[in-house]
Amino acid sequence: MGNNENMVTSSNAATNGNMAQNDHVEKSKAAMPAVNRTFKSTVFIMLFEDKRNLLELYNAISGKHYTDPELLEINTLENAIYMSIKNDVSFLIDGRLSLYEHQSTYNLNLPLRFLLYIANQYASITKDVNLYGTRLIEIPTTEFIIFYNGRKDCPDRQVLRLSDMYTVKDKSYKLELEATMLNINGTHNQNLKEACRTLKEYAIYTDKIRKYAEKMSLEDAVERAICECIEEGILEEFLKKHRAEAKAMSIFEYDQEKHLRMEREEAWEEGRREGEENTKRIFKLSLMGKTSKEIAEVCGIPEEKVKQILE
Incomplete structure (x- = not known):
């Protein structure tokens, strides 16, 4: 009976601890302005x-x-x-x-x-x-x-x-x-x-984020960049006044940049794989005795492209 009571007490304590932790996380999220x-x-x-x-x-x-x-x-x-x-x-x-x-x-x-x-x-x-x-x-x-x-x-x-x-190129x-x-x-x-100090300091701020993001989490990189900039007098007044908002926006912006870059890399890799598969198919059809015109019709690509690959 004593053991069961201890188990219940421990379970309740763990539950309360998790609730407190979750509450802390939610409060932290609330403190960070939404972008x-x-x-x-x-x-x-x-x-x-x-x-x-x-x-x-x-x-x-x-x-x-x-x-x-x-x-x-x-x-x-x-x-x-x-x-x-x-x-x-x-x-x-x-x-x-x-x-x-x-x-x-x-x-x-x-x-x-x-x-x-x-x-x-x-x-x-x-x-x-x-x-x-x-x-x-x-x-x-x-x-x-x-x-x-x-x-x-x-x-x-x-x-x-x-x-x-423009698809059609003209002189004018x-x-x-x-x-x-x-x-x-x-x-x-x-x-x-x-000639524009604000632009210069903005460029320094973004350079710092990109540099630090290479070796630490994005959130830590942005925080370090903000701290350094304030210490060095770079966008000091702005970052002191809008610190939480600037941090939230910078994290979102660089997350978005990374996402777009990864999408482009994946699309390039997918295109490369499709190109290799098409090339193999073209050679296979050629070995089967198909003409370049027939291969073009089967593969759905211009005949000139087929001829270039086979050459």
């Missing part, structure tokens, strides 16, 4: 939604020397979701509509994404004017900038064009969109980063 997955939530957006930081970045990009942040009119479309496309920061100044995008993954489809977004922006800007009248409607000139800090080795500056995506195009991609990793675009 909004419907819209893009990143440290980059938080930093440059601040007009002072955004004006500093615009001056660095344009070579201007504006001092009044209120000259900027931030007009990022909060609900402009089309095919899951949302821009990071959109703003008006100088009669120009500038769209800034931060990317940690290399993406050549950004010109099309910008086109879809700017169409929504122009629709919003002109919603109260008569587009069918005889008077010419003025719209702001556009500028598209991508700040890239992914793993792919890229030049300081690269121009991505909508026409690169009736519809074109050019986006400038600026690599902000390491020592890339150092002059630009020196």
